[in-house]
Amino acid sequence: MSDAALYQTLKSVHIILVTSWFAGLFYLPRLLVYHAEAQDKPEIEKTILSKQFEKMEKILYNAIMIPAFWLTWISGISLIYLVWWDSFGQQPWLHLKLAFVVCITLYHFYCRHLIRSFRNQNFILSGNQLRLFNEIATILLVAVVFIVVAKNTLDWMYGLLGFVAFAIAILSAVKIVKKLREKAN
Structure with a gap:
């Protein structure tokens, strides 16, 4: 296989x-939102839902997120090499991308921390806080995509x-949806 073909593959x-890693990073915090909100349900419903969410969180993290995380890092390092x-x-674009990938990795491991905390009935974030937390992955993904696509052509200040404008828009949308949901109840 030629170097060009190897690179493309x-x-x-x-x-x-x-894409697989981010599927997990988008879905897991949503499961955690529902898991946290299940704690407000009657005891029987809360118990049943909590067991189901714990099972779903564990499978998602261990079967999808961990392998995708490691293989993403291995393939990325291989591309750099x-x-x-x-x-x-x-x-410089690659250094900036790697800085954001480190942030995504920290987000990934904080998700693991939340799973473990929730399993021990320690709900350290509310449903609304988790909704905001859920948007961090989106913001980081957008940053990495723009960095990779624009590379050295992007004026870094713009x-x-x-x-920052995109992050503010996402977080504002979450707050607006929260207010609409509260009005509906």
């Missing part, structure tokens, strides 16, 4: 793995301002 695999290694120091 590895890049495709990396994108598929990132294959394509960018010789010029790594001259690729990119940063756009990123």
